[in-house]
Amino acid sequence: MEKLYYRPVARTDSARPDTALTLAGGWCWFDEVEILRRDGEPEIIPAAHLPEEVMERLCNPRTPVAGITLDAPRIMGILNVTPDSFSDGGRFDVEDAAIERAVALRKMGADILDIGGESTRPGATEVEEDEEIARTAPVIAALRDADFDAPISIDTRKSLVADQALEAGAAMLNDVSAMEFDPAMVEVAQVSGAPICLMHAQGLPETMQDDPRYTDVLLDVYDYLEDRIALAEDYGIAREAIIADPGIGFGKTAQHNLALIRGLSLFHGLGCPVLLGVSRKRFIGAVGGAEEADSRAPGTLAVTLAGLDQGIQIHRVHDVAEIAQGIRLWDAIKRGFEE
Structure with a gap:
């Protein structure tokens, strides 16, 4: 049929x-x-x-994610505690700097903090588990000890890293491999009950941008996420605990990315909240004429607004203050403003 x-x-x-x-x-x-x-x-x-x-x-x-309701757009602030992330690698890989940045992102308007200890930029190589844990778990624990008042997500493909992050105080899992890289991630999500974001990626970071191809990128990505959600449910993970991410920039050309953005509302058919991660991505620079990653906030905002117009609930960004300001103006135009 x-x-x-x-x-x-x-x-x-x-x-x-x-x-x-x-x-x-x-x-x-x-x-x-x-x-x-x-x-x-x-x-x-x-x-x-x-x-x-x-x-x-x-x-x-949609069910709230880590206590955050989704009846309004939510911002996930990015904190990379890595030496080699494509945009901000090496800036926050010392614990004190990471904590200071986390507090600043919260004040700027981040509803959720996403901490990652392994770069998954195009061409990046795998980080050993012990190293990734050493980069992330102490920062999460320190933030919790300091009564950081926003939920923390751990951005990892590895079950042991995820487990240690949850032990340190993380409340959400963000797996760019949709539990394919490490199948034991299924057990971590199921046992912990923590919400998990499942993202589409074609290939591994080392090679994903070599020559990505699709029959129909919008429908192919939808089918993949539908299959991964079904697998998660088969293992006892409730659909209410799953967030779907079409994986902009992960094994996709600029044309693939734009096709996904035009069709974003399709992903609501998965019955899950949808996360959009476009921040400072290469295609924004190519289309918008911004060679340096940290000069792509205007382009990131433009794509974020396109996502808002299609009901996308969670927006994962580096430039939290700029995106939060844009969302406030968008909301005032759409729903009114009281001084």
């Missing part, structure tokens, strides 16, 4: 018809859906004609 994919045509306009449905319990609504097929032309149908199961997945409010 032909598989159909349902992409809600997300809107935020105040002129909302009575027949419109709320998208994922958030700020967007939709009254039309684009049906996509691998073989055949897309078609638009009224949202009221959706199959009941599809409608439920598109409309049900």
Whole structure:
């Protein structure tokens, strides 16, 4: 049987018809859906004609992530405690500097802090588990000892690193390999009950940008994430504890990335919150004419706003202050502002 994919045509306009449905319990609504097929032309149908199961997945409010509600856009601030990350490597790989940066990101508007001890930029090589733990766990523990008041996510592909981070006080897992790199990550997520972000990536960081190819990048990425979510559920991980990330920049060309961004609302059909990680990515520099990674905040904001217009709940960024300001203005335009 032909598989159909349902992409809600997300809107935020105040002129909302009575027949419109709320998208994922958030700020967007939709009254039309684009049906996509691998073989055949897309078609638009009224949202009221959706199959009941599809409608439920598109409309049900998302469960809070580590205590953070998702009825408004949320910012995940990036803290790389690495010497070689593509944008800020070596700036926060000393514990005191990392803690100072974490506190600053929180004050800037980060709702969640994502700490990573292994670069997964294109061409990066694997870091030994012990080294990755030594980079991340002490920082997490120190932040918890200092009563850091935002949930901390551990950005890792390795189960032992994840386990030690949770022991130190992390509340969320962020696995760019969607539990493929280390299958034992399934057990860590299942036993701990911590929410886990599953991301799509084609290949390993060492080679992922060599020559990425897809039959249909939007549908291929959707199918992959659907399969990984199903596997997680088979192992006892609740769908409510899963976040989906299409993996912008991970084994994808600029054209692949742009196609995914245009179709982001499709991923609400997975029935999970969606995380968008575009911050300072290479394609932003290529399209926007910004060669240096730390000069790509305007382009990052532009893509973030495109995500907001499609109901994307979590935005993983380096430039927290700039993105938070942009989101506040976007929100004021959409929903009003009181002095």
